[in-house]
Amino acid sequence: MTTFDEIKVDISVVLGESEMPVHQLLRMGRGAVIDLDVSEDDDVMIYANNTLVARGQVVLLGERIGISITEVLMRPPEIRPMRIDGPL
Numbered sequence: 001m002t003t004f005d006e007i008k009v010d011i012s013v014v015l016g017e018s019e020m021p022v023h024q025l026l027r028m029g030r031g032a033v034i035d036l037d038v039s040e041d042d043d044v045m046i047y048a049n050n051t052l053v054a055r056g057q058v059v060l061l062g063e064r065i066g067i068s069i070t071e072v073l074m075r076p077p078e079i080r081p082m083r084i085d086g087p088l
Helices: 022-027
Strands: 011-014 044-048 051-061 064-072
Touching: 044 064
Parallel strands: none
Antiparallel strands: 011 044, 044 051, 051 064
């Protein structure tokens, strides 16, 4: 029987978004800055396997960056996984 410890989940955090023409993107080099559509106080979006599951704030952990979860998003019943009763 598989335990939860063996299940892998791909976590992604989106800081913001930007739109620009391809030619502008191709001209960017090292050190270029992309202006995002958010401010420093805005929440980031946290995705698990490409599904939005939470919002959070960026925090510094020494020299590393982390995310503090500020809100866990509940999914409507129609898109929740089907529940399986009984042993597998």
